[in-house]
Amino acid sequence: xxxxxxxxxxxxxxxxxxxxxxxxxxxxxxxxxxxxxxxxxxxxxxxxxxxxxxxxxxxxxxxxxxxxxxxxxxxxxxxxxxxxxxxxxxxxxxxxxxxxxxxxxxxxxxxxxxxxxxxxxxxxxxxxxxxxxxxxxxxxxxxxxxxxxxxxxxxxxxxxxxxxxxxxxxxxxxxxxxxxxxxxxxxxx
Amino acid sequence: xxxxxxxxxxxxxxxxxxxxxxxxxxxxxxxxxxxxxxxxxxxxxxxxxxxxxxxxxxxxxxxxxxxxxxxxxxxxxxxxxxxxxxxxxxxxxxxxxxxxxxxxx
Numbered sequence: 001x002x003x004x005x006x007x008x009x010x011x012x013x014x015x016x017x018x019x020x021x022x023x024x025x026x027x028x029x030x031x032x033x034x035x036x037x038x039x040x041x042x043x044x045x046x047x048x049x050x051x052x053x054x055x056x057x058x059x060x061x062x063x064x065x066x067x068x069x070x071x072x073x074x075x076x077x078x079x080x081x082x083x084x085x086x087x088x089x090x091x092x093x094x095x096x097x098x099x100x101x102x103x104x105x106x107x108x109x110x111x112x113x114x115x116x117x118x119x120x121x122x123x124x125x126x127x128x129x130x131x132x133x134x135x136x137x138x139x140x141x142x143x144x145x146x147x148x149x150x151x152x153x154x155x156x157x158x159x160x161x162x163x164x165x166x167x168x169x170x171x172x173x174x175x176x177x178x179x180x181x182x183x184x185x186x187x188x189x
Numbered sequence: 190x191x192x193x194x195x196x197x198x199x200x201x202x203x204x205x206x207x208x209x210x211x212x213x214x215x216x217x218x219x220x221x222x223x224x225x226x227x228x229x230x231x232x233x234x235x236x237x238x239x240x241x242x243x244x245x246x247x248x249x250x251x252x253x254x255x256x257x258x259x260x261x262x263x264x265x266x267x268x269x270x271x272x273x274x275x276x277x278x279x280x281x282x283x284x285x286x287x288x289x290x291x292x293x294x
Binding site: 019020021023024027029031032033035036045049053057123126141147151166169170173174177181 | 222223226230232257260262264265268269271276278280281282284291
């Protein structure tokens with residue numbers, strides 16, 4: 001089976017089969033990231049296709065200085081922002097970079113713990129909690145903690161300096177901590 | 190050196206050393222929660238890292254907060270990547286159909 005590098009080289013030469021295989025390799029991750037950025041299933045499906053079509057058109061500009069997956073995340077992030085701006089006016093959120101992350105924590109978790117600890121249940125709880133975060137905080141947590149990118153890569157994708165990215169990440173994590181506390185404590189015990 | 194007692198605001202006597210310790214504790218108590226993510230990520234430089242360690246050793250509230258944050262981040266990082274519920278091949282096929290609309294790169 002050809003390596004990713006080989007598939008990229010062939011796709012750059014116009015080999016659609018090679019590119020289709022690249023899409024099949026990365027569609028899961030791209031779709032999953034789009035969902036966690038906040039798109040619904042239909043939007044994520046359409047936007048994922050758009051991400052790969054843009055990647056196909058942009059292949060000559062991809063020089064493999066970054067990983068192919070990181071490059072796709074960058075396109076996915078931009079396409080998700082485009083989708084958000086089409087979907088509705090930008091939500092008025094309480095200054096995601098301005099609030100104190102500790103003082104602005106919810107008083108009590110809004111997610112009710114169920115009787116059993118299940119990974120699937122925790123995943124759902126995370127998705128619900130993510131949906132409650134301001135978009136910028138949510139994106140930071142998704143890129144850094146769920147998609148496993150470095151701070152540097154994630155900040156570049158989000159288009160902000162590392163200091164600003166770290167601030168968003170910290171605020172997002174602190175809010176998630178408050179929302180997920182019952183699940184986390186239960187896992188520990 | 191012998192520290193002379195100071196008259197505290199509540200009338201109790203405190204030494205200069207105790208007064209400074211309390212002031213430092215309050216300062217660190219405000220500082221620590223804002224830098225816990227960097228601490229967990231190993232992105233806090235050594236003097237600040239030592240400051241965090243020293244503070245959480247003496248502050249149960251911050252120790253609990255840091256522990257809870259570490260567990261949250263650990264749990265998030267252990268989650269499997271979001272999947273497409275088997276749509277990957279459908280997406281690939283749909284993309285393939287659209288490639289003809291665009292010239293080869």
